Amino acid sequence: MTDTSLTLAEQESRRRRRQTRRALLAPALIIILAISIMPLGITALYSFLTPGTYGGVIWEFTPDAYVQFLFERDIFDGTLQFNDSYLTIYMRSIGLAFGATIGALLIGFPTAYFIATKPREQRNFWLFLITLPFWTNLLIRTYAMLLILRDEGLINLSLMGVGVIERPLSILYTDTAVFIGLIYTYLPFMVLPLYASLEKLDFRLVEAGYDLYANRFRVLRHIIAPIAKPGIIAGCILVFIPGLGAYITPALLGGGKKLMIGNMIAIQFGSSRNWPFGSAAALILMALVVIALLIYARSVSKGARAHG
Amino acid sequence: MTSDTAKAPEDGTTRRSMISARELTKTFGQGETAVTALDNVDIDIRENEFFTLLGPSGCGKTTLLRLIAGFELPTSGLIQLDGQDITALPPHVRPVNTVFQNYALFPHMTVSENIGFGLKMLGKSSGEIEARVKQMLSLVQLEAMANRRTDQLSGGQQQRVALARALAPAPKVLLLDEPLAALDLKLRKNMQIELKSLQAETGITFIFVTHDQEEALTMSDRIAVMRDGQILQIGTPKEIYDKPTHRFVADFIGDINILEAQVEGTEGDQTRVRLKDGTTMLARSTGADTQGHCAVALRPESIRVAQAGDTPALTGQLENLVYMGSAHNLHLRLGSGEELVVRHGGSTEGLDLSPGAQIGVVIAPGGARVLA
Incomplete structure (x- = not known):
């Protein structure tokens, strides 16, 4: 603005352009504020309040919700004792989500590679098949999975039909069922970013790898995987984070016996009527995810610097 | 063998x-x-x-x-x-190693890592790899670039890395x-x-x-x-x-005049051919089947402009004179309508090189070849 060489008319037109830009951005900013930042702020606020007897909150500030996460107050003398039951749920959830991420990667990578190596005009068809499940509601798909996994379901009937097993395997309402359900639900989120990075892969590099005495496995490990790394990481993030907070899958396939974080939080807002603790649990989950992403981002930028 | x-x-x-x-x-x-x-x-x-x-x-x-x-x-x-x-x-x-047309250097590796990749896959020790990579870098004069990423190199440098990478495993x-x-x-x-x-x-x-x-x-x-x-x-x-043995080879390598002709008969290792404008000449046989229809191949540099006293083998009308620096190319139109390019190396003094001039040419011994 200190540029004196600009005429007044020019300055005026610049100012107007800036105003237009702000006006055009406003709807997006308002939406972000309303649906993203405000609920987060409310959750953060609630997590420091006192639970009401019939749900809701009482406006008395207390850090009790966070204390409750790790400690249990003795009903007789009021002393705090370490309680790992919530921590256990978190660890179980992280373990299941991690396992599902690895599983989705192992299934999704060959799938994405398969599509990326198809002739260009056929790829859209295969991508369409990958996105097809999104046309049906997740709840319905999970019920379908329940029918497949149950004792008289498709898997057990066919295994017994060919005589591999005599009695049905009890898969449903176990961690295995939740694990299978998570992989099934989030597999497309793994395949799509993997495909995006593999599609750009120059297959002459693969040939160069073979030419330089690398066998298939080593070409995969030393050439394809490092080049597809952004896609692998994006896919893992897209499976791990929603997997960690999954609600429907563990509720239906885990039978509600084996809780994951999502179910635990839902219970706090429902039957437990402890909104502050539910809010605190949600924020702790978010904090864990953010910390994990920050560590990752730092290691990536370090790696990039080391290369530069 | x-x-x-x-x-x-x-x-x-x-x-x-x-x-x-x-x-x-x-x-x-x-x-x-x-x-x-x-x-x-x-x-x-x-x-x-x-x-x-x-x-x-x-x-x-x-x-x-x-x-x-x-x-x-x-x-x-x-x-x-x-x-x-x-x-x-x-x-x-x-x-066997390959230098690819677009080099196909690994974008996620440094120059040294690219060159050492084949050796690493062959299971060589890291000391051995390091020594060999160093040797290769000096062979292609890229010592200063060892730790660069490949996208920071010019086309010529990438070319050398590709070469060093392919040569490293010997x-x-x-x-x-x-x-x-x-x-x-x-x-x-x-x-x-x-x-x-x-x-x-x-x-x-x-x-x-x-x-x-x-x-x-x-x-x-x-x-x-x-x-x-x-x-x-x-x-x-x-x-x-x-000594091209094939019309395509003669045409593909260097400049050449190819004139259509008929075989008249053989004289030793020479073949007598009749060109389309009726002139006959001797051309070196190439062993190819040249019964009847054939072609006569003449390199522009094995033809020279006829001087006084020479008997011209061919005569044509000058259509174009192209200055090539060290020589002139004379584009002649023969009586048959075919074009004949003659490379004239010496000075043009004393020659009538005005457009449309009739120019006679002499063919160097063995300069004409019969092709199928």
């Missing part, structure tokens, strides 16, 4: 064969859409030889290279490397797939000389694919000229240039 091909070496060398291909055929696709990229090719490439596969695009030269590298498997036929049958071996166990044969095509002219000229001296230095058999006849003539010990999946002629650059 014994060669059972008709294209036996003419230069009398007895070096053993490094690559031998027999009845090599490669067909892509099936049924009516099938394309024969390589049609029953026999070839022997010798140890420590700079061998060039030359031909227009689609002639099968790259397919032949990819069959030797192992990226494609032949539809039928046999490939031997140093006496060992490698026809069905996968590429990663063949002691392959028995180095395959080069038009490696100079992406470089500008000056750099290309320099790299031609460097490649040639690198080949002499390392003693590795180089198989070089190009469509650039000048490049082939400059660098090669021997050249195979290919067309439509077949090898038309194999020989030293001089043989290919001076």
